[in-house]
Amino acid sequence: MFCNQCEQTAKGTGCTVSGVCGKNEDIQSLQESLVYSLKGIAAYAYHARELGYKDEQVDAFMHEALFKTLTNVDFSLNSHVGLVLKSGEMNLRAMEILDKANTETFGVPEPTVVKSGTVKGPGILVTGHDLGDLYELLKQTEGTGINIYTHGEMLPTLAYPKLKAFSHLKGNYGGAWQKQKTEFDEFGGPILATTNCVLIPKDSYRDRLYTTGITAIDDVKHLSDRKDFSEIIEHAKRIGDIPESQGKDLMTGFHQNVILELAPKIVEAVKAGKIKHFFVIGGCDGAKAGRNYFTELAKLVPDDCIILTVGCGKYRFNDLDFGEIDGIPRLLDMGQCNNAFSAIEVAKALAEAFECGVNDLPLSIALSWFEQKAVAILFSMLHLGIKNIRLGPTPPAFVTPNVFKILQDNYNLMLTGDPAEDMKAMLAGQ
Numbered sequence: 378m379f380c381n382q383c384e385q386t387a388k389g390t391g392c393t394v395s396g397v398c399g400k401n402e403d404i405q406s407l408q409e410s411l412v413y414s415l416k417g418i419a420a421y422a423y424h425a426r427e428l429g430y431k432d433e434q435v436d437a438f439m440h441e442a443l444f445k446t447l448t449n450v451d452f453s454l455n456s457h458v459g460l461v462l463k464s465g466e467m468n469l470r471a472m473e474i475l476d477k478a479n480t481e482t483f484g485v486p487e488p489t490v491v492k493s494g495t496v497k498g499p500g501i502l503v504t505g506h507d508l509g510d511l512y513e514l515l516k517q518t519e520g521t522g523i524n525i526y527t528h529g530e531m532l533p534t535l536a537y538p539k540l541k542a543f544s545h546l547k548g549n550y551g552g553a554w555q556k557q558k559t560e561f562d563e564f565g566g567p568i569l570a571t572t573n574c575v576l577i578p579k580d581s582y583r584d585r586l587y588t589t590g591i592t593a594i595d596d597v598k599h600l601s602d603r604k605d606f607s608e609i610i611e612h613a614k615r616i617g618d619i620p621e622s623q624g625k626d627l628m629t630g631f632h633q634n635v636i637l638e639l640a641p642k643i644v645e646a647v648k649a650g651k652i653k654h655f656f657v658i659g660g661c662d663g664a665k666a667g668r669n670y671f672t673e674l675a676k677l678v679p680d681d682c683i684i685l686t687v688g689c690g691k692y693r694f695n696d697l698d699f700g701e702i703d704g705i706p707r708l709l710d711m712g713q714c715n716n717a718f719s720a721i722e723v724a725k726a727l728a729e730a731f732e733c734g735v736n737d738l739p740l741s742i743a744l745s746w747f748e749q750k751a752v753a754i755l756f757s758m759l760h761l762g763i764k765n766i767r768l769g770p771t772p773p774a775f776v777t778p779n780v781f782k783i784l785q786d787n788y789n790l791m792l793t794g795d796p797a798e799d800m801k802a803m804l805a806g807q
């Protein structure tokens with residue numbers, strides 16, 4: 378009996394052709410990696426498009442890459458590796474266009490101290506990533522007495538001038554997505570989910586949860602027109618005052634433009650031996666055990682080093698006091714996961730300032746991976762030839778040992794290990 382997909386080999390007897398019957402698992406693995414990467418790119422391109430920005434090359438690549446995953450189109454391992462790396466290049470473009478969309482629409486983020494918790498009065502919590510949805514809700518709630526709070530990846534939006542100008546945008550409530558079942562329960566007011574990562578709600582707050590845009594959950598109210606959030610606004614009024622709470626102040630808003638302005642000061646501090654090493658620690662957070670690695674690693678970063686962070690992985694350590702070096706905060710929150718673009722731009726600028734390659738900088742990267750955007754970001758870094766990235770806390774299940782070996786051999790991609798051992802190796806440039 379021949380495989381009903383490729384019809385070129387007996388089913389299950391060693392397909393070396395399309396991989397669809399599961400025997401050519403490396404091509405299958407690369408195709409899955411590509412599809413995950415495309416999903417990540419699609420998210421960034423979608424947000425940019427919502428604000429009126431798009432990139433023809435990214436759109437064309439989506440078609441080409443998906444076409445390549447059809448049966449009997451491409452049997453080459455090398456071609457698939459190339460395509461996966463090209464998805465990283467296209468993701469860079471998507472992140473860049475999204476950054477342009479966000480900054481041209483809402484201004485360039487500025488370093489901002491963010492209040493955590495809630496104050497007296499009615500409130501709506503906004504989760505997800507979409508700045509446009511937050512802006513619309515802020516406009517529609519202005520003067521109503523309703524306070525707006527960010528949750529999860531919305532935290533960095535508090536640093537955008539046009540958003541922080543709304544005085545009823547009070548601050549951030551809660552942490553990364555995996556805590557939302559407890560946090561949404563306790564918040565007390567309605568919650569607007571604009572994108573992932575939204576979880577199937579508990580019954581205790583299902584009636585207070587609203588989705589909009591790309592997000593939808595059965596038996597949860599969907600607001601299809603972002604120009605009309607009246608239903609959730611009326612709900613907030615009906616509930617009235619939500620429970621008050623207080624957390625630690627958080628700092629965000631270190632967009633690449635802000636850091637590049639600090640560059641001369643940073644270069645001077647490096648030359649004077651006051652800054653010894655840079656760490657990029659961030660990405661997507663998750664619920665599984667082992668993610669404490671990123672907290673432990675951040676705590677182990679020596680006092681004469683700087684940490685750059687993006688994504689909701691930062692909630693593992695962004696409430697710790699890291700202090701400053703010559704007025705430069707040791708923890709620089711660059712924003713949402715798409716602001717990995719900012720981290721890459723800063724690394725390139727530092728390499729230029731020190732007249733070396735990015736891999737020659739005293740810079741180490743630990744990437745917390747969970748969902749598809751983190752996959753696309755990893756491929757962006759590999760596309761740029763960045764080596765010695767530590768990925769964790771577990772290897773992606775869709776990457777076969779052979780494919781992982783290709784990435785190890787070419788980029789020295791590693792899995793996270795013991796935080797103390799990793800720290801020693803990172804400081805030694807490994």
Ligand code: SF4
Pocket residue numbers: 529530553554573574660661662688689690714747748750751
């Ligand atoms: S950083 Fe990743 S895990 Fe966190 S909310 Fe964004 S997409 Fe989800």
